[in-house]
Amino acid sequence: MKVACIGGGPAGLFFARLLKRDDPRHEVTVFERNRRDDTFGFGVVFSDATEEALATADAETVADMAAQSHRWDDIEIHYRGETLTSGGHGFSGLSRRTLLDLLAARCVESGVRLCYEREVADPATLEGFDLVFAADGVNSAVRERYRDHFGPAVDLRPNRFVWLGTTRPFPAFTFYFKSDPSGLWRVHAYQYQSDRSTFIVEAREETWASAGLEHADEAATIAFCERLFAEELAGHRLLSNRSIWRQFPTIRNACWHHGRVVLAGDAAHTAHFSVGSGTKLAMEDAIALAAALREHRDVTEALVAYEAARRPAVESLQRAALASLQWFEDTERYMRLEPIQFAFALLTRSLRVTHENLSVRDPAFVRRVDDWFAGSGPVEVRRTPESAPPPPMFTPYRLRGMTLANRVVVSPMCQYQARDGFPDDWHLVHLGSRAVGGAGLVFAEMTDVSAEARISPGCTGLYRPEHVPAWKRIVDFVHRESDARIAMQLGHAGRKGSTRRMWEGDNQPLDEGGWPLVSASPLPYFPHSPVPREMTAEDMEQAVADYVRAAGFAVEAGFDLLEIHMAHGYLLASFISPLTNRRTDAFGGPIENRMRFPLEVFDAVRKRWPAERPMSVRLSAVDWQPGGMEPADAVGVARLLHAHGCDVVDVSAGQTVPDQRPVYGRLFQTPFADRIRHEVGIATMAVGNISSYSDVNTILAAGRADLCLLARAHLWDPYWTRHAAHALGHALPWPPSYETLNAYRPRFV
Ligand SMILES: Cc1cc2nc3c(=O)[nH]c(=O)nc-3n(C[C@H](O)[C@H](O)[C@H](O)COP(=O)(O)OP(=O)(O)OC[C@H]3O[C@@H](n4cnc5c(N)ncnc54)[C@H](O)[C@@H]3O)c2cc1C
Ligand SMILES: Cc1cc2nc3c(=O)[nH]c(=O)nc-3n(C[C@H](O)[C@H](O)[C@H](O)COP(=O)(O)O)c2cc1C
Numbered sequence: 131m132k133v134a135c136i137g138g139g140p141a142g143l144f145f146a147r148l149l150k151r152d153d154p155r156h157e158v159t160v161f162e163r164n165r166r167d168d169t170f171g172f173g174v175v176f177s178d179a180t181e182e183a184l185a186t187a188d189a190e191t192v193a194d195m196a197a198q199s200h201r202w203d204d205i206e207i208h209y210r211g212e213t214l215t216s217g218g219h220g221f222s223g224l225s226r227r228t229l230l231d232l233l234a235a236r237c238v239e240s241g242v243r244l245c246y247e248r249e250v251a252d253p254a255t256l257e258g259f260d261l262v263f264a265a266d267g268v269n270s271a272v273r274e275r276y277r278d279h280f281g282p283a284v285d286l287r288p289n290r291f292v293w294l295g296t297t298r299p300f301p302a303f304t305f306y307f308k309s310d311p312s313g314l315w316r317v318h319a320y321q322y323q324s325d326r327s328t329f330i331v332e333a334r335e336e337t338w339a340s341a342g343l344e345h346a347d348e349a350a351t352i353a354f355c356e357r358l359f360a361e362e363l364a365g366h367r368l369l370s371n372r373s374i375w376r377q378f379p380t381i382r383n384a385c386w387h388h389g390r391v392v393l394a395g396d397a398a399h400t401a402h403f404s405v406g407s408g409t410k411l412a413m414e415d416a417i418a419l420a421a422a423l424r425e426h427r428d429v430t431e432a433l434v435a436y437e438a439a440r441r442p443a444v445e446s447l448q449r450a451a452l453a454s455l456q457w458f459e460d461t462e463r464y465m466r467l468e469p470i471q472f473a474f475a476l477l478t479r480s481l482r483v484t485h486e487n488l489s490v491r492d493p494a495f496v497r498r499v500d501d502w503f504a505g506s507g508p509v510e511v512r513r514t515p516e517s518a519p520p521p522p523m524f525t526p527y528r529l530r531g532m533t534l535a536n537r538v539v540v541s542p543m544c545q546y547q548a549r550d551g552f553p554d555d556w557h558l559v560h561l562g563s564r565a566v567g568g569a570g571l572v573f574a575e576m577t578d579v580s581a582e583a584r585i586s587p588g589c590t591g592l593y594r595p596e597h598v599p600a601w602k603r604i605v606d607f608v609h610r611e612s613d614a615r616i617a618m619q620l621g622h623a624g625r626k627g628s629t630r631r632m633w634e635g636d637n638q639p640l641d642e643g644g645w646p647l648v649s650a651s652p653l654p655y656f657p658h659s660p661v662p663r664e665m666t667a668e669d670m671e672q673a674v675a676d677y678v679r680a681a682g683f684a685v686e687a688g689f690d691l692l693e694i695h696m697a698h699g700y701l702l703a704s705f706i707s708p709l710t711n712r713r714t715d716a717f718g719g720p721i722e723n724r725m726r727f728p729l730e731v732f733d734a735v736r737k738r739w740p741a742e743r744p745m746s747v748r749l750s751a752v753d754w755q756p757g758g759m760e761p762a763d764a765v766g767v768a769r770l771l772h773a774h775g776c777d778v779v780d781v782s783a784g785q786t787v788p789d790q791r792p793v794y795g796r797l798f799q800t801p802f803a804d805r806i807r808h809e810v811g812i813a814t815m816a817v818g819n820i821s822s823y824s825d826v827n828t829i830l831a832a833g834r835a836d837l838c839l840l841a842r843a844h845l846w847d848p849y850w851t852r853h854a855a856h857a858l859g860h861a862l863p864w865p866p867s868y869e870t871l872n873a874y875r876p877r878f879v
Pocket of ligand 1: 266
């Protein structure tokens, strides 16, 4: 094959090297617009794991790289006058210039033709080539030339950063967080050769502008940063190399190949410097395409196979990079955290490092985190000075007079098994087994305040005095037979009522036997759903009375916590979201108005609910639909709830409108709980795709939420918490009938 590589960066050079080495019959040419010794940037970072993976493709080149790298294990975090060190991270820094030099040398050795000072803006000008490998970097001209085919999307991030070098050799991967009158500055620094480190300075746009850096050239930037970081640089100088203030572009492409042209490296995708992976991704692309070309004789087939192999890994890293860069965009939010928690939150920001794998890398650091966590909660953890702290999820928690044995919560889950609102044996077994399964708190499903407030004929209710003993039987079982507490979630379906049971058609209207609906505005859920009546003042008064009556029944039944459901598009949520509230009276318009009726309900119930028992509210923090609720709006809602005496916000998302476009993923709603917790200063519960013990411990220890709710994971495994305790070596008392399990041997043979 005759192959052209546009761009002599890590992707272009490594691909050329691999291809020619694999089959010397290929004719491979690299076109690079710069001179051979013009290279921009300072050091690049590789983890040990990345180096191992690269070595399987080209051991010789990776050995060259390792010989010239500076290796370190520690991450050092300088925050509020303390230095926190976490070990076991295994990274190497290498000069970008050295990397490009040694890749170019390997290319020459393998017989690749290197053409410097040759710019190729349009692949059409390259005649006679079977394949054009477009590795022309972040501002790729090739990508722009065929943008209709590649479908690029560039997300320009708001923070400003500048890429500098320094003569100070930092001993570890070092983060500084330093405030001056303009705001907070972050530094990411790491050594890449014995007398050089990369030194990236990052700030919010307003901080950067207030420091007068909008028009700063390289000299002014260096002067400013040397002054600000004089102490950290310890007499060393900063170095520039086309060091201008920029915004990071996250680049994605709908497709990576078109005809004989294929995108790779930064031209195809970027991650973020805080996960240090641009060069790694570029080199992995090269490996994947070289492998695909070995396997497929047909170029198109190889390009399809290359994209199929690389896209999932790239997208996964881009998700981690997004979480990481957002953490640095939001660092101001975390500046009140205790140093150890701040450090843990920083280390676990991308979701790739968790409590569990950090405890493998650095057990002493995690022990310090757990020690601090156990001592920082509202309930004293009884232990001797020698005994290990409990894992964060087994640290007790208190809200008003309710103490939870641990932080795992069974999320409310409608069962659609009730008749006339009565919970029965199914509910006893469903909730009872999960309480015995070890969770600290078990939520009963959304239980409706009137027969017309039900979602479906199978929903439970608390609107008849006879419902009380049916619920009390379950509450008494949980209290008698387990250490769990039990919560009631009160709801009113609003426009999402009068539907079939979930498995007969989710949210689909009943064919017969339905009932009239009310909502904030007369908008049907689906076009074919019944149109609800816009609530009148009398309707609202009636609904408040229904909620208060239900709260009284919940007191009688003995529930420990009461939650008001204001999420998922049901009645109260229909007032909160601008998508479903089109009212022009005092209950529509700005958020204070839209919250008026939900707060009336909350206040009335709070009055009826005993002062020593806590109350929570479930919110949809985002509607996943333009014009709907955004996370910043949810912060405003939570602030109002906090002022009205809500103890904890249960942070869910979506389900407001049927054409929502959610972004699912592991822990996808946790960032909203984190934001509300820190910006409002109220306790939060995180929910949504939480399923591993490690994620629960990480969320809690990092301060992203106070409690973790698991729904589907508890459908799989009612004993989820017991399994977690076993895996984490934590003793959880068994009911007496199961005590033999603790003896580890059968007593009755
Ligand atoms: C200014 C800057 C500094 C950086 N510094 C660092 C750093 O210190 N450490 C780090 O880890 N990462 C750094 N990065 C990010 C990192 O370089 C990339 O993620 C990684 O190099 C991607 O490799 P690549 O081969 O895809 O692209 P690049 O390394 O960007 O290489 C693209 C190459 O294509 C050439 N080129 C572009 N257009 C044409 C054309 N039309 N014709 C011919 N040649 C062309 C460019 O001159 C360049 O040499 C830096 C990025 C930039 C933009
Ligand atoms: C079968 C089922 C029923 C649910 N019923 C309710 C409910 O009654 N009230 C509520 O607020 N959320 C309800 N949800 C949503 C869950 O409480 C939870 O927020 C959601 O499933 C995300 O958590 P997960 O990823 O752990 O499943 C239900 C979820 C499931 C799977």
